Amino acid sequence: MITLSQLGFGYGAQAPLFQNVSLTIPTGRCVALLGANGQGKSTLLKLLAGALTPKSGNLRVLDEIPRQRSPQLYQQLFFVPDQLELPPISGQRYLDRFGLFYPGFDAERCAQLLTRFEVDPSNTLTELSLGQCKKFYLAFALSSGCRLLLLDEPTNGLDIPAKAVLRDWIARHLDDEQTVLIATHQIKDIDASVDALLLLAHGGVHWFDLWELPKSVAQSIGPQAPEHSLYHESRAGLCHALVPARGTPPCEIDLELLFNAFHHNFTGMMVELEPEAA
Amino acid sequence: MNLYRISSLIRAKHTGSFAVVWPSWLLHIGVLAVVLIGLGWLSKSEFYQPTSLYGLLLLGSMGFWARHFFNEYRNPLQALRWHTLPASQAEKWLSQWIVSALAMPLLLFAWFWLASVLAALALSWFGSRTALAIFNPLEPSVWASLKTYWALHPILFFGLVYFDKSPVIKSLAAMLMVPLLWMLLGYQILTIFGGQWHLRDFMHTSGFEVLLGMKPTGGVVLGAQHPLVVFAHQDAWQRVQPVVILLYSLYFWGLSYLRFKELDL
Numbered sequence: 001m002i003t004l005s006q007l008g009f010g011y012g013a014q015a016p017l018f019q020n021v022s023l024t025i026p027t028g029r030c031v032a033l034l035g036a037n038g039q040g041k042s043t044l045l046k047l048l049a050g051a052l053t054p055k056s057g058n059l060r061v062l063d064e065i066p067r068q069r070s071p072q073l074y075q076q077l078f079f080v081p082d083q084l085e086l087p088p089i090s091g092q093r094y095l096d097r098f099g100l101f102y103p104g105f106d107a108e109r110c111a112q113l114l115t116r117f118e119v120d121p122s123n124t125l126t127e128l129s130l131g132q133c134k135k136f137y138l139a140f141a142l143s144s145g146c147r148l149l150l151l152d153e154p155t156n157g158l159d160i161p162a163k164a165v166l167r168d169w170i171a172r173h174l175d176d177e178q179t180v181l182i183a184t185h186q187i188k189d190i191d192a193s194v195d196a197l198l199l200l201a202h203g204g205v206h207w208f209d210l211w212e213l214p215k216s217v218a219q220s221i222g223p224q225a226p227e228h229s230l231y232h233e234s235r236a237g238l239c240h241a242l243v244p245a246r247g248t249p250p251c252e253i254d255l256e257l258l259f260n261a262f263h264h265n266f267t268g269m270m271v272e273l274e275p276e277a278a
Numbered sequence: 279m280n281l282y283r284i285s286s287l288i289r290a291k292h293t294g295s296f297a298v299v300w301p302s303w304l305l306h307i308g309v310l311a312v313v314l315i316g317l318g319w320l321s322k323s324e325f326y327q328p329t330s331l332y333g334l335l336l337l338g339s340m341g342f343w344a345r346h347f348f349n350e351y352r353n354p355l356q357a358l359r360w361h362t363l364p365a366s367q368a369e370k371w372l373s374q375w376i377v378s379a380l381a382m383p384l385l386l387f388a389w390f391w392l393a394s395v396l397a398a399l400a401l402s403w404f405g406s407r408t409a410l411a412i413f414n415p416l417e418p419s420v421w422a423s424l425k426t427y428w429a430l431h432p433i434l435f436f437g438l439v440y441f442d443k444s445p446v447i448k449s450l451a452a453m454l455m456v457p458l459l460w461m462l463l464g465y466q467i468l469t470i471f472g473g474q475w476h477l478r479d480f481m482h483t484s485g486f487e488v489l490l491g492m493k494p495t496g497g498v499v500l501g502a503q504h505p506l507v508v509f510a511h512q513d514a515w516q517r518v519q520p521v522v523i524l525l526y527s528l529y530f531w532g533l534s535y536l537r538f539k540e541l542d543l
Binding site: 046049050051052053069070071072074075077078079081083084085097098100101102 | 280283286289290353355356357358359361362363364365366367369542543
């Protein structure tokens with residue numbers, strides 16, 4: 001699906017954002033792309049979408065080189081940016097004019113999603129609020145039939161019911177041939193949907209399979225931090241900690257806690273999770 | 279290259295339906311008709327043919343429409359949506375070229391024709407002694423204006439892709455560089471070959487004011503003409519002009535395409 005090989009990228013004379021990044025993202029996964037501000041989440045999505053040119057290395061998405069910007073790739077790849085500006089036409093006209101570029105576009109599904117998002121397609125798009133605009137474009141993206149969806153902060157501006165609709169769609173409609181990459185700071189909005197993590201830190205991109213992760217780390221909740229905790233934080237008077245699994249039964253891990261653990265104790269986490277790489 | 283996708287791109291960019299745009303079109307035609315009525319009314323001749331006005335409007339309109347081309351690729355809130363639209367780079371570039379180079383003049387001609395018909399009818403209705411000529415796109419002067427429009431199009435088109443901010447002003451400034459460079463080239467040629475040729479003044483040639491010219495002993499005339507340098511031996515310039523303009527156009531259109539392909543966010 002996506003292969004990065006020795007990828008390097010940086011903006012102008014600034015320090016490089018990525019250096020020698022090699023990674024493979026398989027099909028059929030819903031991946032959360034996490035990283036602190038300025039680590040390059042949006043940049044990585046733009047590289048995958050061919051909107052930016054890598055400085056070095058190779059990048060292949062759906063067996064295409066994204067920077068070649070071929071119609072074949074874009075018929076299967078849809079990017080929902082964090083901020084967007086739509087033309088001053090009705091939603092229905094937009095669907096008519098732009099839906100025809102996507103062979104797999106499902107107008108019926110789009111209408112259903114718009115109903116669930118409570119967006120009236122007869123309204124002029126420039127008169128919609130930021131959240132409604134986002135809902136409209138998400139409905140379009142989710143109905144495009146594309147095999148790869150790149151969503152940059154998709155829950156920004158969405159109300160609570162719309163977030164639930166998004167989670168539900170991902171859970172019910174994502175098939176083995178589709179992959180969703182979600183760059184977000186609001187991990188709790190989508191944590192029930194994702195099954196893998198891409199973590200951006202220290203100029204690298206690290207892949208973690210959430211099915212495999214509990215074999216290496218476990219979460220504990222108690223009055224005090226365990227002796228060998230990799231990271232802990234206090235929540236409502238209780239100490240939530242990540243500890244090496246060391247044979248304990250696998251348990252669900254809070255993704256926000258996991259992200260904070262990486263953010264504050266990157267080396268310790270990498271030693272535990274990827275001892276060879278560390 | 280997929281013609282259906284090109285037409286879809288044109289329709290996607292120019293999203294306004296006829297039902298939406300016709301009031302503004304009608305306003306433009308109305309204003310033009312009023313101007314023509316005014317000029318016809320003030321004209322002292324019995325037959326008024328404002329062909330130079332059409333040429334002026336055709337060229338002047340470039341400054342207005344130019345900012346609409348490639349603007350979606352310059353706007354960071356729209357660029358990603360357009361870059362990732364399923365169409366090739368060539369199709370996206372060509373969709374802009376077709377509208378700016380071909381559709382815009384045709385649309386303007388339709389406006390001119392309608393405005394001139396309205397103005398002629400109005401003058402006749404008001405009993406004006408001046409008859410207004412209805413716009414005829416096949417007139418030689420219109421064709422000359424169109425050729426000037428197409429001659430300016432390549433460099434303006436390139437500027438619209440190349441410059442991120444204020445592309446129209448910068449492109450117009452770049453367009454001014456063409457005659458300046460042309461004159462500089464002429465000056466250099468005159469300087470280099472001046473020793474072999476003798477200076478000679480030309481005051482009037484083919485309706486242009488000639489600043490100075492060099493006549494070599496062999497009989498070839500090189501004139502530094504305002505604003506262009508012309509090679510005038512045995513109509514040589516007339517013969518090479520279409521080729522030169524074609525090469526210049528292809529050069530800047532080609533550059534604009536290459537630059538468009540390189541555009542990053």
